[in-house]
Amino acid sequence: MQYPTQPIIPIEEQFKIMADTAPVLIWISNIDKLCYFFNAGWLRFTGRTMEEEYGNGWTEGVHPDDLQRCLNIYLSSFDARKEFKMEYRLRRHDGIYRWLLDHGVPRYTADGTFAGFIGSCMDIDELLESERIKKNFISTESLQREQTLNEELSATNEELSASNEELAAINDELQQTQERFAILNDELENTVAHRTKALAESERTAQSLNEELTAINEEMMAANEELITSNEELLLSQEKLRQAVDQLAASEYKTRSIVENAPFPIGVYVGREMRIELTNQAILDVWGKGDNVVGKCYAEVLPELGNQDIYSKLDDVFTTGQSFHARNQRVDLVVNGKLKIYYFNFSFTALRNQAGEIYGVMNTAADVTDVVSAKQSIEESEERFRTMSEDTDVLIATADENSHATYFNKAWQNITGKSMRELQHFGWAELIHPDDRDSWIETYLTALKNKRSFSGEFRILSDNGDYRWLYARVPARYRADGTFVGFISSCVDITELKKDELRKNDFIGMVSHELKTPLTALNGLVQVAHSKLKRSEDVFLQNAMEKATVQVKKMGTMINGFLNMSRLESGKIMIDKRLFNLEALIREVIAEAELTASTHQINFDPCEPVYVYADEDKIGSVISNLLSNAVKYSPKGKVVEVKCHVEGSTAQVSVKDEGMGMKQQDTEKIFERYHRVETTHTRNISGFGIGLYLSAEIIERHDGRIWVESESGKGSTFYFNLPIELTD
Numbered sequence: 120m121q122y123p124t125q126p127i128i129p130i131e132e133q134f135k136i137m138a139d140t141a142p143v144l145i146w147i148s149n150i151d152k153l154c155y156f157f158n159a160g161w162l163r164f165t166g167r168t169m170e171e172e173y174g175n176g177w178t179e180g181v182h183p184d185d186l187q188r189c190l191n192i193y194l195s196s197f198d199a200r201k202e203f204k205m206e207y208r209l210r211r212h213d214g215i216y217r218w219l220l221d222h223g224v225p226r227y228t229a230d231g232t233f234a235g236f237i238g239s240c241m242d243i244d245e246l247l248e249s250e251r252i253k254k255n256f257i258s259t260e261s262l263q264r265e266q267t268l269n270e271e272l273s274a275t276n277e278e279l280s281a282s283n284e285e286l287a288a289i290n291d292e293l294q295q296t297q298e299r300f301a302i303l304n305d306e307l308e309n310t311v312a313h314r315t316k317a318l319a320e321s322e323r324t325a326q327s328l329n330e331e332l333t334a335i336n337e338e339m340m341a342a343n344e345e346l347i348t349s350n351e352e353l354l355l356s357q358e359k360l361r362q363a364v365d366q367l368a369a370s371e372y373k374t375r376s377i378v379e380n381a382p383f384p385i386g387v388y389v390g391r392e393m394r395i396e397l398t399n400q401a402i403l404d405v406w407g408k409g410d411n412v413v414g415k416c417y418a419e420v421l422p423e424l425g426n427q428d429i430y431s432k433l434d435d436v437f438t439t440g441q442s443f444h445a446r447n448q449r450v451d452l453v454v455n456g457k458l459k460i461y462y463f464n465f466s467f468t469a470l471r472n473q474a475g476e477i478y479g480v481m482n483t484a485a486d487v488t489d490v491v492s493a494k495q496s497i498e499e500s501e502e503r504f505r506t507m508s509e510d511t512d513v514l515i516a517t518a519d520e521n522s523h524a525t526y527f528n529k530a531w532q533n534i535t536g537k538s539m540r541e542l543q544h545f546g547w548a549e550l551i552h553p554d555d556r557d558s559w560i561e562t563y564l565t566a567l568k569n570k571r572s573f574s575g576e577f578r579i580l581s582d583n584g585d586y587r588w589l590y591a592r593v594p595a596r597y598r599a600d601g602t603f604v605g606f607i608s609s610c611v612d613i614t615e616l617k618k619d620e621l622r623k624n625d626f627i628g629m630v631s632h633e634l635k636t637p638l639t640a641l642n643g644l645v646q647v648a649h650s651k652l653k654r655s656e657d658v659f660l661q662n663a664m665e666k667a668t669v670q671v672k673k674m675g676t677m678i679n680g681f682l683n684m685s686r687l688e689s690g691k692i693m694i695d696k697r698l699f700n701l702e703a704l705i706r707e708v709i710a711e712a713e714l715t716a717s718t719h720q721i722n723f724d725p726c727e728p729v730y731v732y733a734d735e736d737k738i739g740s741v742i743s744n745l746l747s748n749a750v751k752y753s754p755k756g757k758v759v760e761v762k763c764h765v766e767g768s769t770a771q772v773s774v775k776d777e778g779m780g781m782k783q784q785d786t787e788k789i790f791e792r793y794h795r796v797e798t799t800h801t802r803n804i805s806g807f808g809i810g811l812y813l814s815a816e817i818i819e820r821h822d823g824r825i826w827v828e829s830e831s832g833k834g835s836t837f838y839f840n841l842p843i844e845l846t847d
């Protein structure tokens with residue numbers, strides 16, 4: 120198909136010109152059914168402006184009787200996209216309604232998209248008028264004139280046909296115009312599409328701009344949110360900062376209060392001139408310069424330290440940053456106007472700011488004057504002790520809580536000829552006489568275990584090869600808090616005393632022995648005389664002989680006691696064991712005692728015969744001693760109760776009196792040699808304090824035990840037990 124060449128004037132303009140010059144009334148509607156174009160022919164016909172006709176404005180010119188029908192046809196055809204033809208009356212500019220034939224066709228763009236309708240209208244009022252006239256003519260003329268009329272009608276018809284042809288021609292023209300219009304319209308559509316595209320592009324540009332804007336906006340919003348977050352963070356950090364400041368203030372307060380309440384002296388000095396910035400009460404008390412020292416210089420407050428090498432130490436710390444520590448340093452301070460000697464452990468520590476620069480020195484100190492003085496007095500006392508200990512003849516040694524001998528004085532070294540080192544680590548124990556060693560070491564270890572003081576005698580090998588007797592007192596030592604420290608022993612050389620004692624013992628033994636022979640003879644004579652004089656009429660002689668018998672017996676017991684003691688001391692006592700009935704022995708001894716103790720009543724609570732393997736004489740002398748003591752130490756007329764019973768594997772004997780009794784502290788000591796309880800009462804009772812000593816030795820040598828239960832003023836009960844000899 121041949122397309123018309125592009126006109127020089129724009130296509131819209133061309134179309135307008137064409138439409139305006141067309142002999143028909145032309146309207147164009149859009150897809151929204153509203154008319155947006157009326158050609159000049161239309162506007163001339165209606166005498167209205169384009170604006171008035173615009174949209175639905177044209178309907179105002181349509182005859183009210185035709186309007187609804189007209190609209191129905193238009194709208195339904197429009198919806199169906201179908202060509203329509205309709206007739207209606209349109210008001211002409213002179214107010215007269217003229218019949219128009221309106222022919223509407225759908226419009227399409229070049230790409231076939233529906234674009235609305237275009238319509239062309241012709242004024243058919245005259246045509247309709249002639250038809251009306253024709254109808255009137257047919258009804259009014261007579262049938263006779265029908266032929267004529269038919270002819271005329273046919274002529275008219277021909278005319279009409281001619282007119283019709285004209286009309287068809289016009290219609291063809293109109294059709295062609297329409298086609299041209301369609302082409303123009305397509306072009307117009309193209310232009311519109313082009314414009315629309317351009318518009319779309321510009322819209323896209325706008326869209327992308329919009330998107331960019333949106334993006335920018337979003338960024339800005341994000342930035343805004345970040346700002347909000349930063350702001351919140353800022354607020355948070357502000358809060359934290361405030362808290363930190365509060366904490367700092369609190370911690371500074373704390374630090375200050377710690378410093379102020381510290382029980383040891385603290386001072387802070389600032390600048391090389393050592394200006395006092397902070398002090399606590401402890402340092403103020405030590406200085407004794409009053410409370411108003413803050414702000415003053417150290418040297419100004421403590422001028423007495425000028426020649427004590429302290430300023431220079433402070434200066435060194437300020438210069439080098441290295442701390443200075445002093446221990447037990449003497450510092451002479453003028454306190455309350457008096458120069459006094461103090462001892463301090465103190466430190467000077469450099470203080471640095473955040474940049475690490477030294478801005479001052481902190482002084483902490485501990486007043487150790489008391490400690491140093493105590494140490495000095497301990498040292499002095501130790502020195503005194505050492506001097507005393509080194510100059511004395513007493514053998515002094517110390518041992519710690521683990522039995523390590525820590526010190527032996529010169530006397531020890533002199534007597535043994537050994538050095539301190541040789542004596543330590545039980546070197547001393549090797550020097551003890553073999554007969555004494557085990558028992559002494561056992562005594563020592565038992566005391567160590569019980570942390571108890573002890574004493575005793577032992578022989579030690581001297582430098583010149585003979586043994587020396589030592590009497591040792593070994594008190595346990597305790598610290599102030601009561602913990603056990605060890606022992607400090609002092610031994611005196613009792614060799615000479617021992618020798619004297621031995622000589623004395625020998626003498627006693629010898630005298631006793633010598634006395635025994637005449638006494639035995641005397642005893643025999645007295646007993647014979649006594650039995651002979653029993654029949655005498657001389658009552659005096661009778662009584663005298665009886666008393667002489669008792670006294671000789673007493674003397675015999677006494678001499679036996681001394682003899683036994685001297686034998687015991689010299690280790691000559693003999694234990695002669697054999698099996699005997701203890702119960703029978705008790706009866707015998709009681710019977711014998713009753714002879715001399717008629718003033719008291721002795722009751723025996725008998726037991727079954729009980730056999731023991733022991734020295735009958737010596738056990739007899741023990742019972743006899745207990746009985747004579749019970750009588751001796753209780754008032755006349757009192758009862759003495761003797762009991763014997765078996766307890767487990769031992770036979771136990773007890774002697775109970777109603778006498779003077781004794782205090783608790785004496786109950787242990789009465790078994791020691793020569794020990795007598797000293798009271799005004801006992802002073803009038805004769806005795807040597809060897810009876811219980813011998814009894815204890817005898818019982819011990821039988822592997823038995825002897826003890827007393829007593830209450831002062833109420834009486835005593837003496838017990839002893841012996842292992843039972845189990846017989847078939």
Ligand code: ADP
Nearest residue numbers: 748749752780789795796806807808809810811
């Ligand atoms: P002596 O009786 O010769 O003094 P002992 O060795 O027999 O010697 O007794 C030692 C001390 O024990 C006595 O001096 C006495 O003080 C006390 N004593 C002994 N037996 C009794 C007793 N039954 N009641 C009170 N005190 C006693």
